[in-house]
Amino acid sequence: KQEVTQIPAALSVPEGENLVLNCSFTDSAIYNLQWFRQDPGKGLTSLLLIQSSQREQTSGRLNASLDKSSGRSTLYIAASQPGDSATYLCAVSDSWGKFQFGAGTQVVVTP
């Protein structure tokens, strides 16, 4: 059974610092890995999707890497801003299309 872990559960950084968020999974036979952000009481917003054949994806200040062999993905957010404060979740899908989510990392960026 796939298990997805995100450590730490919470993180606080000063504005301008780079954010590094970790995601680990137990079964390397994944189809895709997707990163989301969620603001309180809202739905999830897709940030990046990494296909299993890819090693990384970039979008603006965001960069996500994927190492299937070690079961890890890392989301980097450069030059953090207070608007980056949110909960960040990662999810992996299997070949059947079922997504398994981590519990998320709650990020606070202080001005």
Next chain:
Amino acid sequence: KAGVTQTPRYLIKTRGQQVTLSCSPISGHRSVSWYQQTPGQGLQFLFEYFSETQRNKGNFPGRFSGRQFSNSRSEMNVSTLELGDSALYLCASSPKPGDEQFFGPGTRLTVL
């Protein structure tokens, strides 16, 4: 393109009642997944539909059911509501299973 829409946005029910939630996917998306989110349990997968067929099901009791229509719109139903069913119910759509998922704003269900 319009995003994923969910109706209603908020619901208050009492124990024992039943409820139906609706989800309209992004145009062209044929896969719809449902999730339950609570502070204690996080995001838990309920079920997934593709081309009107349930392909995956999470570990929830039979009180939770769903269906998908030919236009890809989906509904989920919860019968005999319990206090523990209070949660944010999220719907996500994708072109096909396993593809990038896009979430709706959710339906906040409160059971009194």
